Amino acid sequence: MISRLTAGFSSRLPASLSFALFSTTASSSNPSAAQLHRMSVKQFVEDSISNNKVTIFSKSYCPYCRKVKTLFSTNFPDEKPTVIELDERDDGSDIQEYLYQKTGQRTVPNVFVKQQHIGGNDDTTAFHQAGKLAPLIKE
Numbered sequence: 001m002i003s004r005l006t007a008g009f010s011s012r013l014p015a016s017l018s019f020a021l022f023s024t025t026a027s028s029s030n031p032s033a034a035q036l037h038r039m040s041v042k043q044f045v046e047d048s049i050s051n052n053k054v055t056i057f058s059k060s061y062c063p064y065c066r067k068v069k070t071l072f073s074t075n076f077p078d079e080k081p082t083v084i085e086l087d088e089r090d091d092g093s094d095i096q097e098y099l100y101q102k103t104g105q106r107t108v109p110n111v112f113v114k115q116q117h118i119g120g121n122d123d124t125t126a127f128h129q130a131g132k133l134a135p136l137i138k139e
């Protein structure tokens, strides 16, 4: 019932707010295990983005992820991006779902620099080639 009520309402909310709402609607004083899990996924992602200059949500076998890691290691060897390999975590698909709600991007890599969402490998490469990545990293 609650989920039916919130489904229509939350579809008109920004994605991040909608996720937060789903995390807390049933009973904020007694959240379910699933809600607690979603809250911890959200917290993990937000902490990762906040606490690191460069965060790459990745999959270890993904060629685009490899390319974007190489972009950073080649051009910014002093930066050590925080790489979160979603395929190596039990909560990887939940993190990917939260990232989709937050950024509208389903794929990996999903790159953040200085709390700013840059995008995938193509986006990050274009951002770098436009001369925008170095100043953002160095600022």
Ligand SMILES: N[C@@H](CCC(=O)N[C@@H](CS)C(=O)NCC(=O)O)C(=O)O
Binding pocket: 059, 061, 062, 063, 064, 065, 106, 107, 108, 109, 119, 120, 121, 122, 123
């Ligand atoms: N154009 C994208 C392509 C990214 C892409 O296709 N990544 C694949 C993995 S190699 C993906 O995320 N597939 C869906 C999934 O793994 O859930 C980019 O440059 O980042």
